[in-house]
Amino acid sequence: MKLSEHPDLKKTITALPAKEKDKLLLRLLAKDKVLTEHLHFKLLENAADLEDRKDKLRALADEAVPEMERLNAKEALTRLRKLMKELNHFVKVTKDAEGEVELKIYLLSVVPLTYKSKTYSFRDYAILFNTYYTKAVAAVLVKFGKLHEDLQFDLTEALNGLLRKIYASKMAGPAAYQGLPEKID
Numbered sequence: 001m002k003l004s005e006h007p008d009l010k011k012t013i014t015a016l017p018a019k020e021k022d023k024l025l026l027r028l029l030a031k032d033k034v035l036t037e038h039l040h041f042k043l044l045e046n047a048a049d050l051e052d053r054k055d056k057l058r059a060l061a062d063e064a065v066p067e068m069e070r071l072n073a074k075e076a077l078t079r080l081r082k083l084m085k086e087l088n089h090f091v092k093v094t095k096d097a098e099g100e101v102e103l104k105i106y107l108l109s110v111v112p113l114t115y116k117s118k119t120y121s122f123r124d125y126a127i128l129f130n131t132y133y134t135k136a137v138a139a140v141l142v143k144f145g146k147l148h149e150d151l152q153f154d155l156t157e158a159l160n161g162l163l164r165k166i167y168a169s170k171m172a173g174p175a176a177y178q179g180l181p182e183k184i185d
Contacts, residue, residue, distance in 0.1 A: 037093045054099055057090055061107045073115040073125035077132060083107055084136065097143065098151050104140045105155060108133065109162045113169040130171055134178040137162065141180070159184050 003010055013021070029036045041049070061083055068076050087107060091100045113133070115126060144152060144159060160183055166175045167182050 034092050041093050050094060053090060054103060057087060057103050058106060061110055065110050069112050073129045076115045077125055077129045080111060098147060101140060101143050101155060105158045105162055108137055113171050130174040134174050134180060137180055138178055156184055
């Protein structure tokens with residue numbers, strides 16, 4: 001049930017006494033961890049805390065990279081998905097579009113692109129890794145295009161570095177198939 005479909009409910013809720021609204025809000029917060037964390041961020045944190053969150057995610061990526069170099073494609077794909085999940089949680093909490101693009105470019109830039117494949121496997125996880133990676137880069141390009149021109153200018157060099165890395169590796173074919181440009185102007 002959506003609140004927009006029930007305008008009477010919305011009017012009734014806004015007419016409730018403050019004490020009753022507070023009780024309802026606290027009950028809702030108890031059930032939704034992301035909403036709780038979002039409100040904590042919005043009400044109690046500042047720009048320095050946002051930078052701390054970004055630094056923690058960069059550190060998490062930096063810790064994972066040396067280990068990822070020794071993994072096979074399946075394990076690397078699992079690790080990359082886990083890191084992207086952490087980053088997506090950051091976005092849900094902070095609603096920081098610029099930080100999302102900046103951190104995803106950083107994460108995708110530090111992740112190695114070559115992995116060992118298992119000899120006997122029903123799935124070729126290297127192909128799955130390449131597909132996931134190129135789709136993630138394509139999604140970043142879409143979000144990059146929605147940013148303000150000044151923010152795009154700040155991130156263009158990092159994004160071009162990521163694209164150069166992709167086209168200098170064995171992932172050039174899947175990237176071209178996905179329609180990724182070789183350079184952003």
